Amino acid sequence: MRLLTTLTLLAGLLTGMPSQAENIALVGGRLIDGTAERPLHNSVILVKDGIIEQVGTIESLPVPAGYREVSTEGHDVLPGLWESHAHIMLTGHANYTHWQKAYRDRQVDEIMPASLMQLLLAGITSVRDMGFDAMDTLRAATYWPAVMMGVQDRYGTVTPGKVADIIAVRGNVLKYMNLVRDVDMVMKDGIIFKHNGIVDEALLSDFGKR
DSSP states (O other): OOOOOOTGGGGGGOTTOOSSOOOEEEESSEEOOSSSOOOBTTEEEEEETTEEEEEEETTTOOOOTTOEEEEOTTOEEOOOEEEEEEOTTTTTOOOHHHHHHHHGGGIIIIIHHHHHHHHHHTTEEEEEESOOOHHHHHHHHTHHHHHHTTOTTTSSSOOTTSOOOEEEOSSOTTTOGGGGGSOSEEEETTEEEEETTEEOHHHHHHHHTO
């Protein structure tokens, strides 16, 4: 099975990144914002703590104090690109059998971070990866999202003190990843909504009303 991941899910692998984004004003470019609206000339984009705060023009939106002004004059400014079919553990290599045998122990710590850095510098800010190692795939769908949301102290692993969000799959999921298409047991907040493939309809109905 192939699972969706993004650069942010694996940001913990990237070293040397600033711990907190600074306040930045992108000033002067023609903004093509991805909404199909007409391009905005002489645009101003205020970014605060990594989030787009305001969008306007040089005439309508003065740059506040405390923002570093970055000129985009002469540029078209647009949303970061997506790579929708990546294999970040291969880095362009076509011989899968050789690659897995020769570089298996270097994939997580060296190859995958290097691939993500290359994509990032090419303007690709989000990635749909099509092939992880099974354990890394599971962590990309469980642990790393919790880290990126800042809730890893409560979610993401089955360890004492964390919220009891747990699933069970019949069989060896590390060998047959497609087994997660048919989850046998689902527990949310310590409540079992599905067991042996049977859904507790009453509990599910109550959950939908939360």
